[in-house]
Amino acid sequence: MSTKTITLTIDSQLENSRLVGLAIRGLCQLLPFDTEQTEGTELGVVEAVNHTITQAYGNEAGNELSLDFSVDDDHLEIQIYDTGKALEPGRLEADTELLPTEDPMSWNEADSWLAILRQTMDRVDYYSVGGLNTLVLRKRLVAS
Amino acid sequence: MVDQTITFTIESRLENVALVGEAVLGLCALTPQLDSNQIRMAVIEGINNAVLHAYHNEPGHLVQVTWCLNADSLRIDITDWGHPLGRELSRQWPDEHQEGGRGGPLMWTCVDDLRWHQQGDTKTLSLCKRLPRC
Amino acid sequence: MIETHSHGDTLVVRIHEKRLDASISPALKVELWDLVAQHANRPLILDLGEAEFMDSSGLGVMISLLKLLGAEGDLKLTGVQGAVAQTFKLTRMDRVFPMYPDVDAALA
Numbered sequence: 001m002s003t004k005t006i007t008l009t010i011d012s013q014l015e016n017s018r019l020v021g022l023a024i025r026g027l028c029q030l031l032p033f034d035t036e037q038t039e040g041t042e043l044g045v046v047e048a049v050n051h052t053i054t055q056a057y058g059n060e061a062g063n064e065l066s067l068d069f070s071v072d073d074d075h076l077e078i079q080i081y082d083t084g085k086a087l088e089p090g091r092l093e094a095d096t097e098l099l100p101t102e103d104p105m106s107w108n109e110a111d112s113w114l115a116i117l118r119q120t121m122d123r124v125d126y127y128s129v130g131g132l133n134t135l136v137l138r139k140r141l142v143a144s
Numbered sequence: 145m146v147d148q149t150i151t152f153t154i155e156s157r158l159e160n161v162a163l164v165g166e167a168v169l170g171l172c173a174l175t176p177q178l179d180s181n182q183i184r185m186a187v188i189e190g191i192n193n194a195v196l197h198a199y200h201n202e203p204g205h206l207v208q209v210t211w212c213l214n215a216d217s218l219r220i221d222i223t224d225w226g227h228p229l230g231r232e233l234s235r236q237w238p239d240e241h242q243e244g245g246r247g248g249p250l251m252w253t254c255v256d257d258l259r260w261h262q263q264g265d266t267k268t269l270s271l272c273k274r275l276p277r278c
Numbered sequence: 279m280i281e282t283h284s285h286g287d288t289l290v291v292r293i294h295e296k297r298l299d300a301s302i303s304p305a306l307k308v309e310l311w312d313l314v315a316q317h318a319n320r321p322l323i324l325d326l327g328e329a330e331f332m333d334s335s336g337l338g339v340m341i342s343l344l345k346l347l348g349a350e351g352d353l354k355l356t357g358v359q360g361a362v363a364q365t366f367k368l369t370r371m372d373r374v375f376p377m378y379p380d381v382d383a384a385l386a
Contacts, residue, residue, distance in 0.1 A: 006163035007153040015301040019150040019171060019211075021331065026170020027163060039331075039361035043368070046333050050300045069163070107341045112334040112369065119368045173296075173330075 005070040012053045012063035012084075020067065021046040024078075027069055031076060032141055041076070041139060044120035047113040048080050048135055056084030056133060071141070078137040086128040145215040148174075154191075156205040156224075161191045164209050168220070171211055175218055177276050179254075183218070186254035189247040190222040190269050193233075198226025198267065217256075217275055223268045233258055233269075280309050289317050290381055292325040298336030298362070307339045314346055322347070323384045327357025332365045340375065354384045 008023055010016035024045045028038040049065065057063045068079045092114070117124050123138040152167055154160040165188045172180035191207055199205045208223040233248035251258055257272040279302070281292045291313065295302055314322070324340070326332075340355070347353055354376045358366060366372040378384035 002159075004157075004160055004163060005155070006160065006167065008167070009151040009153065011149070013301075014299075015146070015148065016150065018297050018299050018301060019148055019174075021297070021299070021333075022170040022173050023150065023152075023167040024170070025173075026166040026168070029166050029169075030162060035360070036364060039364045040368070042331065043333060043361065043365060046299065046331075050333060050335065054300075107338070109334055109338040112337075116334060116365075116368055 003070050003072045005068055007066055007068050009064060009066040010049075011061055012057040012059075012065050012082075013061045014050065014053055014059070016065075017046055017049045017053065020049050024069065031071065037139070040120035041078075044117050044137060045078060045080075047116045048078075048137065051113045052080060052082045052084070052135070056082040056086070058085070074141055076139045076141060080135040080137070082133050083131055084133065086133050087126055092124065092126045147212055147214045149210060149212045152209040152211070154207050154209075155203055156195045156199040156201075156207055156226075157203045158192065158195055158201070161188055161195065164188070164191055168209075168211060171213075174213060175273075175275065178218065178273055182254035183220075183273065186251045186271050187220055187222070189251050190220075190271060193247055193269070194222055194224040194226065198224040200227065215275070218273045220271045221268050222271070223266060225265045225267070228262065228267060233260075279306060280313070282313065285381075285385055288321040288323060288385060289313070290323045290325060290385075292327070294328055296328060296330045298326070298329050298332040298339070300333060300335040303335040303339050306336075307342055310339065310343055311346060314343065319350075321352035321354075323354045323356055323381055325356045325381055326362055327359075327380070329357075329362045330360060332362040334365075334369070337365055337369060337371060341371070344374070354378060356381050356384050 008020055010020060021042050025038060025042045028041050052065055053059060063084060066081050070077045117137065121137045122140050125136040127134055152164050154164060165184045168187050169180055169184045172178065172183055187209065191209065194207045195201060205226060210221040212219045233251060235249055235252045237249045238245035251271065255271045256274050259270045261268050279294060281294060283290050344353055356378045357380060358377050366375065
């Protein structure tokens with residue numbers, strides 16, 4: 001099976017993040033995902049898109065955010081592109097343990113997006129080249 | 145209500161059409177008052193039209209679908225840069241023995257308005273569905 | 279966005295949103311905080327039965343309420359299901375919030 005790809009493009013407004021989420025939920029119906037995997041994929045992508053809008057683009061409208069949803073026999077790969085402020089080097093590799101439940105009072109929403117991504121995706125990568133930032137999320141379609 | 149817009153872009157391969165169909169179906173959660181299957185069907189027929197007739201089923205070209213929701217209507221634009229074929233989509237159902245020619249009337253059944261416009265090389269089919277008022 | 283009613287001393291708040299996400303979380307937080315300010319010290323039940331999705335910003339609103347109410351506060355959640363339940367579970371916040379299937383169970 002050759003890779004099938006659809007590109008989603010929105011303006012950098014948080015209201016548009018739900019459009020991406022709903023579209024992803026629809027796209028996951030084409031995959032051999034159970035309900036939990038679909039919900040996890042939608043959540044992970046929405047978290048990533050929200051982060052891009054608020055951090056890469058400083059919650060400023062008028063910027064383009066695009067996302068490639070690519071599927072082959074074995075994997076789903078989602079690449080989220082922006083031309084805003086890049087993540088600090090090493091950010092992705094930083095320890096992002098979820099908030100210990102003994103102390104919800106120190107919940108930090110700013111860190112939660114990455115922790116949620118790690119829980120919902122099999123692999124998360126990031127690179128920034130020539131002003132184009134790319135967040136790559138991968139999920140296996142079949143149990144390895 | 146501010147317009148909400150998202151754009152989908154695929155390569156001109158028929159196997160990619162379902163991706164747009166399912167993405168649009170997912171968005172139908174925002175328009176529960178409309179028939180989601182009809183909307184998906186109209187979009188799929190429109191994209192098939194672009195792939196098969198505008199691009200002669202040749203891969204390597206782009207089809208762009210822009211979904212836009214406002215307070216009054218849902219509009220879905222299907223854009224290609226392909227062959228400027230005769231773009232009138234017939235409302236008439238073909239003779240029952242005819243194999244093809246049902247895409248146009250099927251689309252007309254599913255939407256309230258269908259319009260073609262062309263600007264330079266850019267050809268756009270606009271599908272419009274009015275939102276029922278409460 | 280929200281609808282409230284009282285059951286004895288308890289304030290029951292039903293959230294009329296399908297998606298508790300970043301686009302509505304700021305406004306939802308303001309409404310809920312105003313409510314808590316008006317009804318200080320009352321036990322609070324948040325009914326999330328209509329919600330089909332919640333991201334970390336929506337969860338952040340819930341946590342902000344928890345912080346606002348403090349150690350003496352009484353906050354219960356009801357109707358948490360599907361994708362919303364998954365967000366609580368993924369973030370281990372399902373161990374922090376008392377959850378009940380519906381309002382009647384929370385009131386019992």
